[in-house]
Amino acid sequence: MKALLLLGRWVILSVSILQVISCSSLPIINPAQQDAAINHKCGQPFFASPYRFVHKIEVALPGGKTGALLGITRVEPLARSVSSAITTVEGFLLFEARYDKALHVYRALPPFNAEHFAEQTMADIRLIFLSPEGQPSEFGVLKDGAAICRYGGDDGKIIDVIVRQDNTWEIRTYYRHSLLRKISASSVRDRVPGILALTGFEAVRYSLRFTLISAEPVEEGQDIQ
Amino acid sequence: MKATNRKCTYLLLFVTLLICFARPVWADSWAELQQESAKIKSIAAHFSQQKYLHILAKPLLSNGRFYFQAPDSVRWEYTSPLKSVLLMRKGNIKRYTMGADAFALDSGGTIESMRLVLQEISRWSKGEFTKSEYFSATLKEGKEPQIILTPKEKELATMISRIVITLAPEKKGFIQSLKIFENEHNYTIFEFTKVQTNANISERLFLEAE
Numbered sequence: 513m514k515a516l517l518l519l520g521r522w523v524i525l526s527v528s529i530l531q532v533i534s535c536s537s538l539p540i541i542n543p544a545q546q547d548a549a550i551n552h553k554c555g556q557p558f559f560a561s562p563y564r565f566v567h568k569i570e571v572a573l574p575g576g577k578t579g580a581l582l583g584i585t586r587v588e589p590l591a592r593s594v595s596s597a598i599t600t601v602e603g604f605l606l607f608e609a610r611y612d613k614a615l616h617v618y619r620a621l622p623p624f625n626a627e628h629f630a631e632q633t634m635a636d637i638r639l640i641f642l643s644p645e646g647q648p649s650e651f652g653v654l655k656d657g658a659a660i661c662r663y664g665g666d667d668g669k670i671i672d673v674i675v676r677q678d679n680t681w682e683i684r685t686y687y688r689h690s691l692l693r694k695i696s697a698s699s700v701r702d703r704v705p706g707i708l709a710l711t712g713f714e715a716v717r718y719s720l721r722f723t724l725i726s727a728e729p730v731e732e733g734q735d736i737q
Numbered sequence: 738m739k740a741t742n743r744k745c746t747y748l749l750l751f752v753t754l755l756i757c758f759a760r761p762v763w764a765d766s767w768a769e770l771q772q773e774s775a776k777i778k779s780i781a782a783h784f785s786q787q788k789y790l791h792i793l794a795k796p797l798l799s800n801g802r803f804y805f806q807a808p809d810s811v812r813w814e815y816t817s818p819l820k821s822v823l824l825m826r827k828g829n830i831k832r833y834t835m836g837a838d839a840f841a842l843d844s845g846g847t848i849e850s851m852r853l854v855l856q857e858i859s860r861w862s863k864g865e866f867t868k869s870e871y872f873s874a875t876l877k878e879g880k881e882p883q884i885i886l887t888p889k890e891k892e893l894a895t896m897i898s899r900i901v902i903t904l905a906p907e908k909k910g911f912i913q914s915l916k917i918f919e920n921e922h923n924y925t926i927f928e929f930t931k932v933q934t935n936a937n938i939s940e941r942l943f944l945e946a947e
Binding site: 564566568570579580582584586595596597599601602603604605608610618619621725726 | 786788790791792793797799813815818819821823832834843844896919920922923925
């Protein structure tokens with residue numbers, strides 16, 4: 513359990529550091545012939561109806577140390593809300609929160625009660641499961657033929673949604689052209705990724721790997737007690 | 738914060754290992770409980786786990802097996818949905834979780850925390866629930882006797898509000914279920930079945946995940 517707390521601290525440290533040192537140029541978007549097809553493809557990673565996901569979350573630490581947690585996520589796309597719980601493998605609840613226009617933290621045991629942890633975690637979950645707000649500012653195809661939709665840009669924050677022909681996908685976020693986050697989805701089946709890998713490119717690089725345990729549709733508001 | 742983290746660590750381990758040590762007990766009194774516990778040298782059982790969360794109406798279901806060998810060897814194994822194994826033997830505790838094709842060891846410096854918890858375990862293994870540093874125990878007699886553990890400190894109560902152990906009414910000396918309340922909305926129910934006591938259990942089970 514101490515290892516778990518250390519893992520948590522390390523993740524919190526890495527996500528709390530705002531200084532961006534990683535630089536990466538934005539991929540070049542080539543015009544596509546069928547705009548509607550591109551837009552449709554970019555929506556593929558995101559569900560339109562409520563879903564519940566259970567993942568094994570693996571945290572990779574410097575020095576090769578690893579740890580595992582369970583992540584339970586409920587997504588309500590229409591309400592643009594997400595609920596998240598993080599437990600030990602044995603089911604002990606460490607963190608529970610909901611975001612629906614505002615952040616509600618129901619439980620956050622140390623070190624998951626650290627400043628910004630809930631905010632950052634829920635932001636990451638929204639990034640993974642909810643489509644970016646608004647219309648893409650640009651869309652087209654990459655050199656390898658993958659569909660890409662780019663959101664934002666006015667305030668320096670950019671979200672790229674990239675969906676390949678084999679239905680694997682990536683979401684990347686940038687601030688002033690510097691890569692902040694990369695989420696890669698693989699082993700996609702019926703639109704649900706078997707594996708999600710999240711990498712943070714900040715002062716301390718970190719990675720989280722989400723392995724799907726279950727994904728099931730739920731009724732709107734059904735799960736919320 | 739450091740002290741809180743330590744307490745949290747111990748508490749998590751306490752709960753973890755309490756579940757592992759869900760020993761057969763039955764009692765009209767603490768003395769009888771201790772007497773019954775002393776007869777148990779090994780346990781092999783199946784368990785089902787229902788995890789209720791504030792954000793979910795339907796519980797998350799897990800299944801597994803646990804094994805205990807006196808004085809302090811434990812194997813707490815989840816078979817679904819996520820395969821994982823917690824092993825404890827002679828003061829050493831390891832956790833493995835299933836990776837892509839094999840069990841992977843959860844690594845980290847956990848030894849000192851676990852050593853302290855083992856002191857608790859040695860008490861539980863003797864049925865000495867009343868001597869815990871962290872929880873006060875109440876024995877509720879009746880058709881289905883219950884042991885209710887409540888945290889001694891307010892700080893701990895924010896993490897675990899209470900633990901209710903229900904003893905099997907018809908089978909003297911067995912735990913029927915265990916309910917751990919984090920709060921009124923979040924709790925876990927463990928139900929034990931196919932319980933075998935004092936059977937021979939291979940030592941290998943406490944050494945290897947596979």
